[in-house]
Amino acid sequence: MIIDLPSTTTSQLNKKLVEIRERGGAVALGRVLTLVIAAEDDDQLEDAIDAANEASREHPSRVIVVAKGARTAAPRIDGQIRVGGDAGASDVIVLRLYGALANQGKSAVVPLLLPDTPTVTWWPSKGPKAPSQDQLGQLAQRRITDSAAESNPIRALASRSKSYVDGDTDLAWTRLTNWRAQLVAALDLPPYEPITGASVTGEADSPSTELLAGWLAEYLNVPVRRVKTTEAQGIVAVRLDRPSGPIELYRPDGKTGTLTQPGQPTRRIALHRRDNRDCLIEELRRLDADEVYEAALRGLTKLAPARKPAKSTAAGKGRKEGTKITRRAASAAATTPSETAAEAGA
Known part of the structure; x- marks a missing residue:
């Protein structure tokens, strides 16, 4: 089930999640972590969501997708909630941020985090040079980047080696x-x-x-x-x-x-x-x-x-x-x- 909430707020998203839970069962119970996906609102976004859905079958989680839209558009949040067959073993919240809000991902994500569970942030495409200093990386105990998805993979890897802190990792390493x-x-x-x-x-x-x-x-x-x-x-x-x-x-x-x-x-x-x-x-x-x-x-x-x-x-x-x-x-x-x-x- 996919529910679209255009021009919404995090408060309205939370109310909708409670409504879905009361109507269809305990959606948020049994989740072991919150996975935050930080990406651009492009053609590769759905691939990242599909990968997270598959991963949720082994690691039940709440998936929060922060998709940065056009920076020149009027500030707004277009929300989307996916549960059931469209969300694997998780509930997926997609936040498309436009205008000045595109750089305010942390403020949009914090009200939606599951309480008392670890948070993991994943950048499936271009990521920050110092993941632990990024606003979404600061929320996470584990930060996952992918140097292979960068325009200059070797330079990106070198930058992250200098800024490494405990909790950082890279899918280029996992592939080994x-x-x-x-x-x-x-x-x-x-x-x-x-x-x-x-x-x-x-x-x-x-x-x-x-x-x-x-x-x-x-x-x-x-x-x-x-x-x-x-x-x-x-x-x-x-x-x-x-x-x-x-x-x-x-x-x-x-x-x-x-x-x-x-x-x-x-x-x-x-x-x-x-x-x-x-x-x-x-x-x-x-x-x-x-x-x-x-x-x-x-x-x-x-x-x-x-x-x-x-x-x-x-x-x-x-x-x-x-x-x-x-x-x-x-x-x-x-x-x-x-x-x-x-x-x-x-």
């Missing part, structure tokens, strides 16, 4: 969960040798590639090279050097990775790029500080200077970028019985 899991699992297999160096290859403007390299640099305490490529989107390859031979995880198509390491059969691993819904669900599982993400941000300063993009053949790429996955290895991977399924990847 399965890459990190596969690399850690590979190190749990013999031979148990120290890592002497590493390289991470990916698209020039991929913030996930930067964070993965920073994570390796911080925790391995070895030289890590960030290699840029134009061959594919996102992360393409990771190489961990050891005395007996390297561990290499290579994903050229954004879907399936090939893992090779000495003494182990070549394996194919599902590493699909994760969507916002899956990443948001994962982030809402924890509301405390993410110390590992903070460490990855610190590791960005330890990276060796990025190398220039290499040409596209797999063999040439391996020679120039340290990712020596040959066609014969990829062919062997296609026929090996040792296949590992993982969830989506960055």
Whole structure:
């Protein structure tokens, strides 16, 4: 059910919510948090709401969408309430703010927050350089940005690394969960040798590639090279050097990775790029500080200077970028019985 309230106030929205609760049941009971979505009133707004609705099935919540409309319009709030099948396991309040009110999101949101529950603020597109200093970020215990959605992802990530405080996180980091899991699992297999160096290859403007390299640099305490490529989107390859031979995880198509390491059969691993819904669900599982993400941000300063993009053949790429996955290895991977399924990847 969708109820439109044009040119409304937060008081009228609250009265309508009470009316809906009394008429149709306890809408607000059982909610574990308030999710505030800060976005522009554009074509991508509904995608963000859909992702929040899906996430609410695991994390029942009140979703408050603050959509900034035309700044030149007359000041007003166009409200919308969604419940039932149009709101997943949540109740959704959409606030479209126009004119001078577009910059007064905090005043519009505070009366609608659920009492005695944590608040999470999510910027699905362009976000602030310092999320904790933003007016909507100040309301939240957890602040979620997405550097990949910025016009300059690497610059945005660098800005947020300088302004990081406990509670900040980024979906570019969440998209790395399965890459990190596969690399850690590979190190749990013999031979148990120290890592002497590493390289991470990916698209020039991929913030996930930067964070993965920073994570390796911080925790391995070895030289890590960030290699840029134009061959594919996102992360393409990771190489961990050891005395007996390297561990290499290579994903050229954004879907399936090939893992090779000495003494182990070549394996194919599902590493699909994760969507916002899956990443948001994962982030809402924890509301405390993410110390590992903070460490990855610190590791960005330890990276060796990025190398220039290499040409596209797999063999040439391996020679120039340290990712020596040959066609014969990829062919062997296609026929090996040792296949590992993982969830989506960055």
